[in-house]
Amino acid sequence: MKRVTIYDVAKEANVSLATVSRVINGSSVVKEPTRKKVQQAIEKLGYKPNALAQGLALQKTTTIGLVVPEAGFNYIGQILNGLLDVAKIYHYSIILHTTTAGLNDLNDVVETLLKSHVDGVIIFNDKSELESYQLLQKYGIPIVVIGSKVSGDKIASVYMDMVAATYQVASMYAKAGIKDVIILEDRRNPQISLAMKEGAVKAFEEVGKAYNGFIRIPSNCRSTFTFLKEYLSAKRHSVMIAHRDSQAMAICNAARECGLKVPEDIEVVCMYDSKYNSMYRPQISAIAFPSYDIGAVSMRLMTKMLKDEPIDNKTIELGFIYTPRQSTKNGR
Amino acid sequence: MKRVTIYDVAKEANVSLATVSRVINGSSVVKEPTRKKVQQAIEKLGYKPNALAQGLALQKTTTIGLVVPEAGFNYIGQILNGLLDVAKIYHYSIILHTTTAGLNDLNDVVETLLKSHVDGVIIFNDKSELESYQLLQKYGIPIVVIGSKVSGDKIASVYMDMVAATYQVASMYAKAGIKDVIILEDRRNPQISLAMKEGAVKAFEEVGKAYNGFIRIPSNCRSTFTFLKEYLSAKRHSVMIAHRDSQAMAICNAARECGLKVPEDIEVVCMYDSKYNSMYRPQISAIAFPSYDIGAVSMRLMTKMLKDEPIDNKTIELGFIYTPRQSTKNGR
DNA sequence: CTGAAAGCGCTAACAC
DNA sequence: GTGTTAGCGCTTTCAG
Secondary structure (H helix, E strand, C coil): CCCCCCHHHHHHCCCCHHHHHCCCCCCCCCHHHHHHHHHHHHHHHHCCCCCHHHHHHCCCCCCEEEEEEECCCHHHHHHHHHHHHHHHHCCCEEEEECCCCCCCHHHHHHHHHHHHHCCCEEEECCCCCCHHHHHHHCCCCCCCCCCCCCEECEEEEECCCCCHHHHHHHHHHHHHCCCEEEECCCCCCHHHHHHHHHHHHHHHHHHHCCCCCCCCCCCCCCCCCHHCCCCCCCHCCEEEEEEEEEHHHHHHHHHHCCCCCCCCCCEEEEECCCCCHHHCCCCCEEEEEEEEHHHHHHHHHHHHHHHHCCCCCCCCECCCCCCCCCCCCCCC | CCCHHHHHHHHHCCHHHHEEEEEEEECCCHHHHHHHHHHHHHHHHCCCCHHHHHHHCCCCCEEEEEECCCCCHHHHHHHHHHHHHHHHHHCCCEEEECCCCCCHHHHHHHHHHHHHCCEEEEEEECCCCHHHHHHHHCCCEEEECCCCCCCECCEEEEEECHHHHHHHHHHHHHHHHCEEEEEEECCCCCHHHHHHHHHHHHHHHCCCCCCCCCCCCCCCCCCCCCCCCCCCCCCCCEEECCHHHHHHHHHHHHHHHHCCCCCCCCEEEEECHHHHHHHHCCCCCCEEECHHHHHHHHHHHHHHCCCCCCCCCCEEEEECCEEEECCCCCCC
């Protein structure tokens, strides 16, 4: 079917295209009878404004670029829901791009984003690549970074304080005199792993102890699980802290295979809660972040930047809450 | 920074904009020296073609609309990865839209898609709403439907045969003389629940038995788990089949709370495998579909339709494979 | 081989 | 109030 344009509507309604344009955009100056006439023509013809042409003429597209780490949809699904809900409310379209772990493709993505003339960009800070942001900044495109604290002109960020979260968990143990607290590296999230380590260091510092319980998973290991099975068959620890649900489960599974009971012989804590933590047995104690809100708040921030609304805080830190379950003991 | 346009490049290179356009589009008629001159100007100015203007002029956007059910990112994450990888290869951009369960918002989404002049649309067939497809068809926009067999002009589909998959599972039991096989409804996927039921009916028909083991979860039940805890405290079954990982886990958890052992007292099978099935204990036996391929194949189909390449099969059925694990017994 | 000019669909001054 | 017209940035005939 041939697309019907504003000209067709104008002709049908016997008015000029300017008038039609006014009607579409809800300009109040149009007289009611004319408005109605145009409205009818639009209905009759099934006219739908061409967003491209509008974008070209207006120099804005009501489109927001969204950059997420590939293979991360489980992890960020809830965040996306928040993001998309808010985007829908404000009638923004989302252009989705993924970055692949290891590849330095953020630059390519930004390039594409630039060409599509998105009004703004929301980036999951997989690996923090500040240089790429600068290109966007150069064009005055607002950015919201999710997952790490970044600020600058037209840059806002929404993040969770992993240092504080890990500090809280590690602190429980440090204060209880339990020193043998291990943090398991998340190879896919080096940034976060570092933050976790920092939190633990801080917690143990407070009780006057040095912390060196961070364990790195050798790069030649196929999976966290296979590594742990070997590792736990030799070493014993009181507590292991993992980043994601699957890693926490891997610890539990490996422990079991090594004849260890959770939580009796080893306690396990997950730093990023998901529904699977409470479906697993034993249920895994975890830090929960308000995932949906992370997305919703990020998008809201973006809309504010786009409408030049005042923003009181451009770096928003979202709280967390620790839920003790069955993988920890003594009320922890 | 002011966006540099084709005019700027033309001026810089002392040629007409037509020539610049030819260079960008790799037209072979441009003489090498001119080409080089233009190329340099492009580099120097950092020119990036405006996709909107190109879209307007060409009447195509190299953008594909993607419609997914909200709250489904865990479920479809892997599919998305396949989709996006292929899209990247063919340089298509993705506009992401979600539909909310219950709401009849596919029409709105299609409306938006139409306005953004996407070249094609890929829809996850959450609830099958054929009427919405027709609107797209009217405009000659190719559609790929994921998850159910649909065909028509410019419509292709990629789906998994849930009937056959469930048939295979149910058949194992029917043939072993185990009649007490329950299929648990997935309230979020009525289509799939029906297909599962159909497969079981077929399997039991073959051994001359009627099948009526489909159980519906009352709409007032908060969660599958709470329902099952109550349900299993009264009723006993040999086998329960669930659609997703979380539902299969809910069965296992509820069974345990009712003093039942998996698989000794009750066997559990999941119809849509995920990594969590093998992380749970007991590991849950499951039917695995090639998720990544579903996405990749769908996108590839779309590119073919867009380039008018010949397509030998517009309804692609993807195979599945059953992996017995610890939640079933006797080699099943 | 290159340039001039029309047109893609729409918006926003500026006239009337 | 409504119409006219000049762009927005690019592609693509059509001339030369």
